[in-house]
Amino acid sequence: MINYKKSRLALAAGALTAGLVMAQPAAAFWTDWFGGGEVDNYTETQHPIVLVHGLSGFDELFGFIEYFNGVPSALTDSGAEVLVVQVSASNSTEVRGEQLLAQIEDYMAATGASKVNLIGHSHGSPTARYVAGVAPDKVASVASVGGVNWGTPVADAATGGELDGLGDWFFGLVDYSSGNNDLPQDTNAAVASLSTEGSIAFNQEFPGGVPSSYCADDGASEHNGIRYYSWGGDAVQTNGWDPSDYLLALTATMIDEPNDGLVPACSMKLGEVISVEYEHNHLDQINQVLGLVGRNAADPVDLYRQQANRLQNAGL
Secondary structure, eight states: OOOHHHHHHHHHHHHHHHHHHTOOOOOOOOOOTTOOOOOOOTTOOSSOEEEEOOTTOOSEETTTEESSTTHHHHHHTTTOOEEEOOOOSSSOHHHHHHHHHHHHHHHHHHHOOSOEEEEEETTHHHHHHHHHHHOGGGEEEEEEESOOSSOOHHHHHHTTOOOHHHHHHHHHHHHHHTTOOOOOOOHHHHHHHHSHHHHHHHHHHOOTTOOSSTTOSOOOSEETTEEEEEEEEOOSOOOTTOTHHHHHHHHHTTOSSSBSSSSBGGGGOOSEEEEEEESOOTTGGGTTTTTOOOTTSOOHHHHHHHHHHHHHHTTO
């Protein structure tokens, strides 16, 4: 028997991915109009930046549709070295974390980098935190963007269902469309990792940056030599032209506290909390879909640039 609530989660993930397919990468151009010859190094960090996608995510679909829409070019154009990884679209935090670690190790071996700065969106946050926990010598910092650090009621409502066959097929298709056909999918494991129970258990094993209690602001900004940061949003319908907003409005009804449509704002807090009150929903945080965010909202891409500059100033 198919669990109805889990079906809604799978449909939500599918629709969100479909929305991302419509997005085009937004190029960032930083030009010195006055001919001063000064190089823009605003985002140049000591260690490379690694971008880690969330559930149903990818690096690039069909070779040109970016998950972090416009972010990699905005960072590299101002001096950053950036790696965009691809892990299983749907699997446990531990499986995704091991995949991430393997890619980081390959990258470090090829480039000579000694450490990396991890920025993870949604499920990408605990995925990055896993690597920081098992290989702290390879990580300089972890930034959580809309991170599922204390779970989400959307995943809680989906636990106990049996939709793994359809879910695994769909998420496998996502990975295949981004050029990866050998990444394992396990929808049930992904849902369990993103649930409140699963997240609390994960936090006990990987406590870096985690507040002392739900929604507290006292998460350590540094743990085991690694700096921790977080930001996110608590808005849902931010732009009437964005079709994904209407889907997020449906999933938001499953959460009875401020949220971004999929994750409670309180769940996003980790380490130094920059803000979890941006006028962004879950997809606005990665500049999706088509960069359609609220009229008065902060530029999502600029928040990544600010984080890179923050790392630069911290010597990371």
